[in-house]
Amino acid sequence: MSEVLMIDSVLLLLVAATAIAVVEVRSLYAAAMLSGIYSLLMALVWVNMHSMDVAFTEAAVGGGISTILLIGTLVHTEREEKKRKTRVNWGALLVTAMTGAALIYGTLDMPRFGDPNAPIHNLRVPEMVNQTVGMTAGAKGKQPPPVGWTPRQNLELPLGHKQAYAMQRAHATNEARLKEAGEGHGGHGGQKADGHGAEHEAGHDDAHAHPAGDFNGHVPNTVTSLLAAYRGYDTMFETAVIFTAGASLILLLRRRRRPGENLPKQQSANLTDQVILRVMCKLFIPFILIFGLYVISHGEIGPGGGFQGGVILATAFILYGLIFGRPELHRVLPERLTDILAVLGVLLYSGVGVFTMLRGGKFLDYAFLNPASPGDGEPLGMTLVEWGVGITVCTVMITIFNQLAEEESK
Amino acid sequence: MAWNEIVCAVLLVVGVLISLTGSLGLLRFPDFYSRLHTAGKTDSLAQLCIFVGLALIDQVTVDGVAYPVDPLIRIKLIMVALLLFFTAPTATHAITKAAMLDGVMPWKKGEPPK
Amino acid sequence: MSDVLEIYNYWIYIVLMMVGFYGVMAKRNLIKQAIALGLFQTGIFLFYISMAVVDGGTAPIWMADGATKVPNPLAVPAAFDNPLPHVLMLTAIVVGVSILAVALAIIINIRRAFGTIEYDELTKIEREMEAREAREAAQ
């Protein structure tokens, strides 16, 4: 019974109770607020299960942006659900009960919670982790796996012949280089990796000796390394998904602008009459902006990254829009600027990919950004990509807030 | 137990007790303003006690392994306490003003709890 | 009792999914269905992330070495949690919000066009429109 499980079991009961409350409560803004609470509790569950980045995203995106989206919709629709004669729909309840029972029957032979030998931990992950999802701790390039790294997961993987040949070839090139490079890395040559045997080398000196199964990203935060480097392709299209959401919001909700009319000049509801709120928000907004930039930029070292930082930046602008009114927000961030920046983010991301291709590597192979010492190219590539994602997410969230808050011309 | 862990334990107990009384008040008080009174105030004090208590710790042992607490983290804890010290009262003030403008009348003795 | 707690997470994820599923099926209000869809997704996130936990493991981010403030390879805990499901769920959460945003925009347009966002009233309006078109086609 690890501590994680103890806290987890209590927290998840709260989460389940909130979920039922969200579905059953009649007034819609209560449902919006409860879904905000639900996301906050869910983020607590993620923190308890050691997944910091997911907790970050769930809190910022689920707790913040979704609640503001729902409330923005309620402005245009009515606030109460229609009174129904029967409160419970028995047919739907029966169907859900049956599917639930079948699914629960399915989980009976799932691996135990936290079981280190579960199949998910033994396929591909040891190979990825063994080649040191390392860090740029002073020394350039890949780090040797730490001493005694694999006490629990060092299962002998049945290597396919192609993989064995690739590993063997990479090993041979490493040996050759080690002989003529003398002691290997100056910085911490002392740590010989006896635990795993294979001495890893910077790996990219000759353009094509990319060792098999190299996960391309070697930064302390393995989640960002996987997100931006190993799955860089998916994250690029995910940024495109966010941009498409912003574009569809513009198409659906933005009223046609008569030529020359920049923004409909109608009296906006601002909260500037409340002195304390206005002064406090003027005090906070710079700090929120700095914090958002910090979260984007240190995505490699700690939890954070493009999505979370972009959303935090967006909430700073949204707070400014809430307090000082939307025309004021429009004066600070005109719609044309946000549209251009949204496109720019996606372009920056794919631009980095094209650039690495021009440098001779594969698409989004960050090592080729700095062929001299590939260990530095990877964090550089990932930072650029995170900034691209951050810009797009920030501007799209602001556009979404702008469109939802736009009053329909009577 | 070193002195800082004892002081931290005391501060934690005080902070948690204050927080629980605040939540209990939120549950049992008859009307909105009295609930606002308990939840708003206790939160600010409870988080201050807990964060100052946590800032005293310099080493956390989890099943035998002693993880050092980075001094930067202890400073950051105080920063978060200060940040929360400013935002919580502002939010409570905003809620009160909104309720007042909306004409929510405070509860008087003898009325049924709202 | 302890083996129930072993796979307890997977039961709660099913409860969340079924609550979302019921919400989408039973509730007639479009916004309520959009929120229920969010619940359904969060249940699936719970399923993935509870698979990633390793006993005694910590967050898959290297430990910062106290002195040099730089992640230090030797400060290695017993094990790291599996970072793979975390990455998948990061993407899924953000896509989930994009879906919610577009769904709410469409709901606003439905409200402006038909004046209601109750599913059964909308079907009634639809039937009336079809009946009217059929009558006009008949003339």
Add this chain to the structure above:
Amino acid sequence: MFLAATFALLVGLLMILVRAVKGPTVYDRILAVNAMGTKTVILVTLLGYVSGRTEFLDMAIVYTLISFITTIAILKFIQKGRLD
């Protein structure tokens, strides 16, 4: 020590949740959201100390900001009926 504090605060969370669901007026619910945000900040920090990884304190800052901004958004919606 930290585990006991975490469980105690979880009980507090349950009480706030009851008020959030039961709250007759909308302001009770906003109050519950705000109180929940503050308590979650404390819980996140305590979970860091329970798991030994205390360097993830940025989470607490994000929670504070998010609960503050959500409360302001809801208040503006209730008070002015519009968000722009």
